[in-house]
Amino acid sequence: IHNARKLIGDGALGKISLAKAMWNWHFDVPLRDDPPSGKLDWERFQGPAPHRPLDPKRFWWWRGFWDYSGGNMTDQGTHLMDVVQWLTGNSSPKSAICGGCIANAKRGEVPDVFTAVFEYQDMMATWTLNYASAYEFDWSITLQGEQATMFIDRRGYRVVKDPGGSAQPWTASPPKDIVAEMPDKDSGELHQQNFLDCIKSRKEPNCTVETAAAAVAGPHMANLAYRQGRKITA
Known part of the structure; x- marks a missing residue:
């Protein structure tokens, strides 16, 4: 990711107009109803959330309920939008809209299929999650620039040069020759090590509280846009 950022900073993509974050996973595991083994302090588990009768599925799959989490939107979205904003030099967006549905997790409350659209100062970004399909399985980020497009996933990054607006008829498939690429070598281990080192040294980690x-x-x-059915502005 650091190498990808340097490449972007050096102008390899040109002006970035659109970032697309995506996570696909065919998650069809049923919500559990069996009581947890051992002792469970249900009152403490609920914390300041609204009081509800003991419900095992809320314990096992707490992230599927608004009382305890921001659902899949914040669960995976925090990781991906952090990368999008860091690579493009943006902070939080100016506005957001969102649409979604519950395709598989019918007994939960949060959408397991959605698309959010974020407006930044000079670009747009989308964040799409589909937990009802394994097509293009796992996460990915695409950054589209005037000069080239960058694809990022667990394998690393790849850059494809843009042929230009008048280079090909709009019906033709643009060339997809890779002009730069780098495989993932540490799978996040360096990032985790930085956090552990900062616990000992008390220094500021690479990802600061403000960045997070x-x-x-x-x-x-x-999430607010989805639940309220309107555009949310900062």
Whole structure:
């Protein structure tokens, strides 16, 4: 990711107009109703959330309920929008809209299929999650620039040069020759090590509290847009 950021900073993509974050996973595991083994302090588990009778599925799959989490939107979106904003030099978005549905997790409350659209100062971004399909399985980020497009996933990054607006008829398939690429070598281990080192040294980690807050701001705005059925502005 650091190498990808340097490449972007050096102008390899040109002006970025659109970022697309995506996560696909065919998640069809039924919500559990069996009581947890051992002792469970249900009152403590609920914390300041509204009091509800003991419900095992709320314990096992707490992230599927608005009382305890921001759902899949903030769960995975925080990770991906952090990368999008860091790579493009943006902080939290100016506005957000969102639409979604519950395709498989019918006994939960949060959508398991959605698309959020974020407006930044000079670009747009989308965050799409589909937990009802394994097509293009796992996460990915696409950054579309005037000069080239960058694809990022667990394999690393790849850059494809843009042929230009008049280079091909709009019906033709544009060339997809890879002009730059780098495989993932550490799978996040260096990032985790930085956090552990900072616990010992008391230094500021690579991802500061302010950076993390900005990363989750967009997903929070998108959740509000989804639940209220309107555009949310910062």
